[in-house]
Amino acid sequence: MSNQPQSACPSETVLSVLGVDYVHSITADGGDLYLTRFGRAFRDLLQPENWREQEWFAPNRQRLMGTSVVYRVPTKRINGRQMDLVVKWCRVGEEVPYDTVTFRKFAEAEFNGPFEEFSLLMELRSQPVRPRVRTKRPLGIYVPKERLKLWQTGRYSAKMESHQAKFRDVELDMYRQYILLYQWVDGLSAVEALAQTEPDLAKRRTTLERLTLRVQDDLARCGYFVIDHKPVHFILRQRPDGSLLRDPATGELAYVLVDFELLNRTTEHQQEVQSARRA
Numbered sequence: 001m002s003n004q005p006q007s008a009c010p011s012e013t014v015l016s017v018l019g020v021d022y023v024h025s026i027t028a029d030g031g032d033l034y035l036t037r038f039g040r041a042f043r044d045l046l047q048p049e050n051w052r053e054q055e056w057f058a059p060n061r062q063r064l065m066g067t068s069v070v071y072r073v074p075t076k077r078i079n080g081r082q083m084d085l086v087v088k089w090c091r092v093g094e095e096v097p098y099d100t101v102t103f104r105k106f107a108e109a110e111f112n113g114p115f116e117e118f119s120l121l122m123e124l125r126s127q128p129v130r131p132r133v134r135t136k137r138p139l140g141i142y143v144p145k146e147r148l149k150l151w152q153t154g155r156y157s158a159k160m161e162s163h164q165a166k167f168r169d170v171e172l173d174m175y176r177q178y179i180l181l182y183q184w185v186d187g188l189s190a191v192e193a194l195a196q197t198e199p200d201l202a203k204r205r206t207t208l209e210r211l212t213l214r215v216q217d218d219l220a221r222c223g224y225f226v227i228d229h230k231p232v233h234f235i236l237r238q239r240p241d242g243s244l245l246r247d248p249a250t251g252e253l254a255y256v257l258v259d260f261e262l263l264n265r266t267t268e269h270q271q272e273v274q275s276a277r278r279a
Contacts, residue, residue, distance in 0.1 A: 017169045018119035023139075024170075028245075029268075030145035034170075036118065039102050039139035039181065045083055046140050046181060054085075061087075064187065068261065072184055084184035086136065089177060090114045092262060093155030095108055109227050111261050113163040114141045114178040115170070120224070120263045127222040130248060134256045136235075137183040147175040162253040183257045185235050193236040197244055213254055219257075223269025226262055233259040 012025045022034040027048050039046055049075055051057065071090040075082055092113040092271045105139040112120065125135060150157075153176060164172045187193070190211055198204040208231045215234060217223055226233075237245040237254040247254045265273060 003069040003186065006235075008145070010220050015169055017115045018167055020115070020119050020122050025064065027142070031138075032143040033140060034143075035140040036122075038136050038137040038140065038183070042081075042083060042139060043254075044078045044229060045081060046142075048142055050076045050078055051052055051085060052142070052179075067091075068260070085139070085184040086184055086258070088180045088182065088261075090117070090180055092116075092172075093153070093160040093174070093179065094260070095154075096158065110159060110162070112263065113166070113172060115167065115181055115261050116163070119262065120265070124219075124222055124263070124267075129222045131218070131247060133218050133222060134254075135260075136185045136256060138256050139181045139183055142179045142181060143176050144179070147173070148179075150175065153177075181257075185258060187235040189260075190231040190234040190236050190253075190255065193238065193244060197242065199240070207253075211255065214252065215255065215257065220266060223272070225262065225264055225266055225267050226259070227258075228259070228262045230259075233257060 012023045014021065014023055016022070017034075020036060022036060022042055023043075024034050025043075031048060032046070035043055035046065044050070056076060057073060058236050061073045064070045064072055064086070066176060067119065068091055070083060071087045074084050078130055090113070091111040094111060096109045096111060098109075118141065121135060121138055124133060125232055127133075140215065141256050153175065157174070160172065160174050188196070190208060194204045195206055198207060211234060212229060212231055216225065237255060239245055246252060247252045
């Protein structure tokens with residue numbers, strides 16, 4: 001536990017979990033809100049009554065592609081400000097759905113816990129490797145007050161216990177939901193963007209394969225990999241003329257990575273991290 005910075009309110013507590021500093025507060029509905037350094041500037045917008053209130057959330061949400069429960073939702077306008085969020089229910093403790101190839105390679109794969117996901121992402125964002133991997137910003141973790149039945153969570157006790165053992169700074173509750181809040185990134189998934197800009201199906205497939213391999217290589221150079229690696233997780237942006245934005249340094253398509261629930265360190269980088277911690 002560290003001293004409160006000037007940006008913390010009297011009702012807030014500052015703590016560090018897995019190397020990430022959070023400002024923690026109890027929300028008006030009795031839940032817990034953990035804000036990262038990116039989220040603190042938007043603490044008013046990120047209060048659950050300003051995006052999760054059912055009368056607001058249901059009509060304004062947009063379900064995003066993928067197997068997880070994830071939405072794009074705007075916040076209410078507060079003091080002249082508003083922002084779009086990516087609201088994602090963490091699947092920690094649940095079974096990872098496999099295809100045959102993934103199962104053979106990663107039979108022990110598990111979804112990251114909420115604090116693990118933010119920790120790994122912050123590590124990735126801080127790597128000095130160039131060109132760096134661009135990602136959406138992690139703003140905060142909201143934990144509703146309500147406790148569910150075990151069957152409602154879809155979790156397995158043994159899986160949750162392995163995550164609970166990794167840190168003691170905060171309790172990882174078997175029966176509560178963990179909702180990850182990210183800042184929305186404008187653009188289209190690589191699949192959607194190329195469908196609009198490349199009419200030739202064969203060329204489109206080649207470009208997607210090349211982009212996927214490049215993202216894998218970029219992550220590997222930073223010391224990370226993503227098990228569930230799909231082009232829908234790469235966001236591309238269009239220029240005003242309709243062409244896709246490219247990295248001026250490399251001439252390659254500029255992308256933003258947006259899915260991290262199966263982000264992991266490579267074996268080599270994991271050993272480096274463990275050595276550094278022991279030192």
